[in-house]
Amino acid sequence: MDRSELLELLSPEGLRLLDALPEWDASADIVRIVSDLRKAGHPPDLVATVLSQAKLRKKAAAKFGDFARGMLFTEAGLEQATRLRVAALHAGRFARAGLGHVADLGCGIGGDAMALAALDLEVTAVDVDEVTATIASYNLAPFERATVLVARAEDVDLTSVDAAYLDPARRTTGHENTARITRPEDYTPSLDFALGLAERMPVGVKLGPGFDRDLIPADAEAQWVSVDGQLVETGLWFGPLARQEVHRSALLLDRGGSAELTGVGDSDDVEVGERGDYLYEPNGAVIRARLIGDLARRLNARMLSAGIAYLTSDEARETPFATCFRVLDTLPSDERKLRAALHVRGIGALEIKKRGVDVDPAALRTRLKLKGTASATIVMTREAGRHVTLLVERV
Template sequence: MDASELLEVLSPEGLRLLDSLPPWRASDDVVSSVAALRRQGHPPERVSAVLTQARLRARAEAKFGEFASRMLFTEAGLEQATRLNVAARHADRYRSAGLTSVADLGCGIGGDALAFAALDLDVLAVDRDEVTAAIASYNLSPWPSSRVRQGDAETADLTDVQGVFLDPARRTSGHSATKRIADPADWSPSLEVAFGYAERLPTGVKLGPGVDRDLLPRDAECQWISVDRDVVEAGVWFGPLARAGVGRSALVISASGAAELTAPADSEDVEVGDLGEWIYEPDGAVIRARLIGDLARSIDARTISRDIAWLSSDERVETPFAQGFRVLETLPLDERTLKRELRSRGIGRLEIKKRGVDVDPATFRKRLSLQGSGSATLVLTRVAGRHTALLCERA
């Protein structure tokens, strides 16, 4: 989206048109929609900009729920925005620490700033991109205690704020088709600058879940968050925003609620043991936080091979921190053997999971020539150091 498109949307006519449209569905015919709006006398530039927003609002429901219906977006801004249920947890840290104001530096479209404002925190939201800052201003307009400035995070005036939140830009600039930037020194602001704010103010920094752990400071709380089994971020928290005694945390959020595993530091691994009747795949947040050992001890499980994130036990255990599978058969990781075994069982739908083996699941599935109406899960991994295939059913 460029400035001219945004002006079309923000015009009184554009906003009325956008709010008059029915919710966008993936099956809607774009050509027919454009033609219908053109027949009503709307200019092509306005129609294009408004329909783009309608599609983005529909996509944004997964992150923002009912709030999406009154927000504006860019493609890149929506992709990079924090989910509202996660942003609310960010905001709660500031409120619980007794802070009343926060600067959201590199605010994007305002997802986190919105959560801060909703908890009655005074918000200063800053973004260097003109269009993005304008969209953030629109999205935050229901909260008079929030204000948006276009500017550089590194030079923002923080005189009137008590805390800082940063989501450093880790992709190239632009509103769509951006590319990932690998070097933390090239992020905006750089990782060194972002962590440096903690020397002055209570600070929280949102990072990608795959961040190099060697870059993370030892004097901060590092929390990995997954939503519906998808690891979405690593949060680094300094000063009063960090919880006493918590150095590592895995927060698992699902439709049934949230659960958290915490520890002062990375947990010690458990010993490798025999393969039992049940195996467990730890949630990605638990793996990233390196709390697999604590999880294993909490469910009386052992690892099935050194440096492999699969656990095993002789009895089924319910835990929000892992998915369980019952082992039906232990087989060699041999294509012909597996093809024969799967065909004899009439398995035509096969979920393939792999860890510790060099196999492409999609390609491997095609080569198995599946037939039948049955379903199963095939785990390709190492057991006691040996490449193994575990035929399983989900718990």
């Protein structure tokens, strides 16, 4: 979306048309919808823009729920936006710390700023991109204590604010078809700026889930967040925003609630032991937080192989922090023999999980030429250093 498209969308005609559209339905006859809107006298560029917004609103419901129906988006902004449930937890840290005025530096479409403002905190939301900042201003319009600035984060006067929150842009410039940036020095603003700010004031920084752990400062609380089994972010918290005696955290959110595993630091792995009847696959947040050892001790489990995040035990214990599998059989790791073993069992649908082995599950599934009506799950990994293929079922 460019500046002229945004101005047209924000016109009274554009907003009325957008709000009048039915919820986006990918199976609908889009050609007919476009034709009907054109016949009604709406300009073609506006029709394209509002239909794009309707599609983005539908997609955004996964992050923003019903609020998405009244928001505006860019494709890139929605991609990086924090889920509203997670943003509420971020905002809660600032509120509990008594930090009344927060600068959201790199606010994007305004998701985190909305959560902060909803707790009646004063928010100065900043984005360097004019289109993105304008969309954030629209999304924050219901909140009287929210202000939006078009500026570089590095140029904002922070003398009147109590704390800062940063979600550095980790994609190339633009509003759609952007590419992911991997070097922290290329983030906008840069990681060095964010960490330098944390030396002066309370700061929270949202980063990608695969962020290099070696770059985490020693005084930060690092929290990895998983939503419905998907690892979504790494959060770094400094000063009063960080909890005492918590330096590593794995936070799991799903429809059933939340669960958190914390530690004062990385936990030591337990010893490798003989494979039991059950296999545990820790949640990605637990793995990234390096709290596998603490989880293993909770489960009375042992490592299946050194350095590989699978645990094994003789009994099944319920835990939100790992998926438990019952081991049914050991299958051949040789591809030809594995194909024959699956054929004998009539397995036509196969889930392939792997760690510590060089396998492309999609390509292997094709080569196995599966036939049959049964479905199954296999785990391809190492057991005490040796390749092993296990037939398992979820407990």
